[in-house]
Amino acid sequence: MAVVFRTCKSLSKNAIFTRGISSSLRLHSQKPPTPPEPLVNVDVDDKSGVAVVTLNRPPVNSLNTPLLSELKNIIKGLEDNKSRGMILTSSSETVFSAGLDLMEMYNAPKDKLSAFWTTLQSTWLALYRSSFPTVAAINGHAPAGGCLLSLSCEYRVMVGPKFSIGLNETQLGIVAPPWFVICMRDVLGHRQTEMALTSGRMFSAPEALKLGLIDAMVTNKAEAITEAQKFIAQFAKIPPLARKLTKESVRQEGIKYMEDNMIDDLQMFMDLVTQEKIQKGIGLYLASLKKK
Numbered sequence: 001m002a003v004v005f006r007t008c009k010s011l012s013k014n015a016i017f018t019r020g021i022s023s024s025l026r027l028h029s030q031k032p033p034t035p036p037e038p039l040v041n042v043d044v045d046d047k048s049g050v051a052v053v054t055l056n057r058p059p060v061n062s063l064n065t066p067l068l069s070e071l072k073n074i075i076k077g078l079e080d081n082k083s084r085g086m087i088l089t090s091s092s093e094t095v096f097s098a099g100l101d102l103m104e105m106y107n108a109p110k111d112k113l114s115a116f117w118t119t120l121q122s123t124w125l126a127l128y129r130s131s132f133p134t135v136a137a138i139n140g141h142a143p144a145g146g147c148l149l150s151l152s153c154e155y156r157v158m159v160g161p162k163f164s165i166g167l168n169e170t171q172l173g174i175v176a177p178p179w180f181v182i183c184m185r186d187v188l189g190h191r192q193t194e195m196a197l198t199s200g201r202m203f204s205a206p207e208a209l210k211l212g213l214i215d216a217m218v219t220n221k222a223e224a225i226t227e228a229q230k231f232i233a234q235f236a237k238i239p240p241l242a243r244k245l246t247k248e249s250v251r252q253e254g255i256k257y258m259e260d261n262m263i264d265d266l267q268m269f270m271d272l273v274t275q276e277k278i279q280k281g282i283g284l285y286l287a288s289l290k291k292k
């Protein structure tokens with residue numbers, strides 16, 4: 001797997017920034033400061049043109065505004081570079097993504113809360129409607145927003161059997177927004193979605209496979225990447241424009257929902273999440289996670 005420097009340069013603002021800073025600082029000091037790790041890494045394979053995009057926000061890849069923003073920029077960069085495909089995975093050995101960063105929603109000022117949600121909306125839309133094939137190589141737990149990212153890809157390969165996946169919002173006393181529901185329904189159908197979402201159930205990888213929530217189960221990350229590459233390779237001979245327009249057509253409900261309802265959806269989020277009892281619930285949940 002080779003990193004194509006030219007591609008990375010145009011994809012990651014962070015990469016340009018850190019290179020620029022470290023080379024100029026080297027003139028003035030012996031020890032340049034260690035550049036910050038990007039929140040999302042991207043490696044583009046020279047031969048296949050497929051990008052492995054790795055969430056890299058330890059410990060649990062919770063999705064905050066900077067990470068979502070970085071992911072969105074990378075997806076846009078891949079679009080601009082006419083990418084052949086994208087595999088989304090995690091640098092953690094046990095967590096794909098713990099979902100939305102609860103700290104972004106807890107006692108947050110309204111402007112930050114609003115920026116957080118609009119970044120989530122636009123990042124999701126960029127991923128969901130991306131023209132290139134997308135696969136989630138789910139190499140760890142994927143609750144809530146982690147499950148949403150997976151569902152927004154076209155194919156899901158999960159490392160099993162011990163990790164779990166699902167939209168668990170109701171268990172937290174919050175509500176999965178309609179576009180989360182559409183994503184789940186795209187994959188599971190109406191009845192199973194209703195059952196899964198009203199209970200907020202998390203599924204083990206074998207359960208998820210049986211249900212169709214994931215498409216394949218493997219035993220490690222390397223196998224997950226190989227399976228993902230195989231899925232993407234089958235599109236090599238399909239004309240990209242026909243593929244893109246077909247994907248958009250199949251996903252029209254979700255795309256249209258978001259395009260038509262961005263402001264209402266933001267308002268619903270703000271109204272719900274700023275309620276005192278919801279804030280209290282998030283606070284208690286965070287405390288329970290920290291107490292573990």
Ligand SMILES: CCCCCCCCCC/C=C/CC(=O)SCCNC(=O)CCNC(=O)[C@H](O)C(C)(C)COP(=O)(O)OP(=O)(O)OC[C@H]1O[C@@H](n2cnc3c(N)ncnc32)[C@H](O)[C@@H]1OP(=O)(O)O
Nearest residue numbers: 062098099100101102103141143144145177268269289290
């Ligand atoms: C008409 C409808 C209108 C609707 C309007 C909108 C409504 C709002 C919708 C909001 C949607 C939200 C979706 C979400 O994604 S909410 C987030 C849900 N996530 C979870 O429930 C997962 C919680 N985490 C875990 O279960 C576990 O952490 C894990 C992922 C299984 C990993 O376990 P592990 O043992 O490895 O790690 P720890 O639990 O010890 O965690 C390490 C530290 O990370 C902190 N942490 C974990 N998850 C989060 C998170 N999501 N946000 C912020 N911080 C998180 C945890 O507290 C530990 O912190 P510490 O090191 O300081 O102790």
